[in-house]
Amino acid sequence: MRWRFRRHKLAIVGSIVVIFFYTVVLFADFLAYAPPTESEAQRSLLAPQGIHWVDHGRIDPYVYGFTGRRDPLTLKRVYTLDPTKKISLRIFAHGFPYRLFGLIPTDRHLIGVVGARTEDTLFVLGTDEQGRDLWSRLMYATRTSLIIGLAGVTIALFLGVLLGGISGFYGGGVDTAIQRVIEILRSIPTIPLWLGLAAALPNDWTIGQVYFAITLIISLIGWTELARVVRGRFLSLREEEFVMAAELAGSSQVRIILSHMVPSFLSHIIAATTLALPAMIVSETSLSFLGLGLRPPAVSWGVLLQQAQNVQALAISPWLLIPAIPVITVILAFNFTGDGLRDAADPYGH
């Protein structure tokens, strides 16, 4: 199977991108250089800074300083670059303290500035309306969105395997009932419904509780497809000789399922899970984008994109749309990987 997967070039590229994104998840604190909620009205809606790499013939990255003032006519903040003020950058600089992997206390960051507070001077991707650094927020948002997708797919996988397994293994009335439930769930327009459920979450819940509830809500979308795959495999495997042999040899049902049937369709489940993940991520992003998913101060892709909701904001500060790029990239990567896995697992399928 690994050999067949390797032949699928797009899938290889996709899986590398996915691994790259999950590396970002692990090192989000390290890659960010400003705390995600640190805001400052003095630097709201600052455009992305260009990093200059070469200074006097040597590689010595720096950015220019800036001065901000308010336009008396439009009341908009305008910033002018100050070419006399060079702020040099340093790799592995000291910054705000955090715990790497939640364990190791440190204050090293991938990038920082010399001499001043990094949070006040470096804005690789610009700032949002509250003057929060977009790059750092994007790092934390990547972590939130990808983890919530993973958590959602785990719950969906559990439900899908359990119900799909019951449906396929026992068949008969149970099967019909579960299949009808799946058909009903699939013929309901999901977004209005999930919106309704999400809006009904009490206002006084903590971030953790909302996080958990949103994960549950989005996993309700994904389990039907997984259940369908699992059921299909169970139905075809039940007729195989090796299952009958195990039955005749007196194996218990649990043993037959776990040690004979599951290993033979594990690859299908992995493929289906990979294909279900992007749907989870889009659901979370959509819900948060509409203001009914994760709420600030939580940071996710949807929360970031919420600021790019209207044309006026986009016209003034187009860089607020930057978080769309990782969303699209990661969804494409998951789709390519999943397609490759599915083809590798089931060359005669479709």
Next chain:
Amino acid sequence: MLAYLSRRVVLALLTVGAISVLSFVIIRLPPGDYISSYIASVSMSGGFVSEQEVQVLRREYGLDKPVYVQYLRWMGMVVQGRFGVSLEYRRPVSEVIGDRLWLTMVVAIAAVVLTWALALPIGIYSAVRQYSLGDYIATFVGFIGLAVPSFMLALVLMYLGFKYFNANIGGLFSGEFDLAPWSLAKVWDLAKHLPLPTLILALAGTAQLIRIMRANLLDELSKPYVVTARARGLSERRVILKYPVRVALNPFASTIGYLLPYVVSGSIIVSLVLGLPTVGPLLLRALVAQDMFLAGTIVLLLGVLTVVGTFLSDLMLLWIDPRIRLEGTR
């Protein structure tokens, strides 16, 4: 055929039942009951609700009875077309929703039709000219359509429209028709605004359908009867369109049942970004303001209309595919 039809009818009824229960749950979920929120909302704006009025309302909604009685009462009212009163607008819910429901369905159905109109020829082309430049382009656009959530596409198009054409491309009507009564001119104006949101909504579904159509048709094209037809000297056009396309169309038609809910879902978010006068923005505002009768009713009506649409597509499948029509007569 009768067995198929009755199974579909039962399933549609069950689905409507499930949707109504879920809508009722949404109405009931926020803390406190409808009457106390109503009183709070009225008195906040300086109004006054008499004790007598409260009693009448409580009795009408059966708030002193168990939950299932409340549900049945609510259903009874819904069947008569009374959906309760919107807390925010202080008007009957049906009045608040008004034209928006129909506009939502117009946008959704237009998107489904466009999905078909695009996916069918492109799918056939991709299969017949496999691995050609056109096939690769279709596959590529398909992947983009699959990966970019529709609301993001809407955002980007809005931005491009604003930046390069300096025009607001949102909305379904020009300013002068916004509040005007329905007339031919208004319908024409709607038709002019419809293509963009329809295209945005259709793209994702189209991508999926092209892939299905291509795969199905490729399977059919390699079958011996196609070779026979070709050997018999039929024109290439006839060889492809007469049988393989018709056979490949079957799974195509059955996906429409999942396409409609998908498009209706998508239209909620896209409407918000593009500022379309559909139920989308209304639903969102109602949910944020905890105006639950309005929100629950919108969820209910959207769900029911989707089920009706799906049912109609099942009937169409019956018409397209004789294998289903003849099932059970043997």
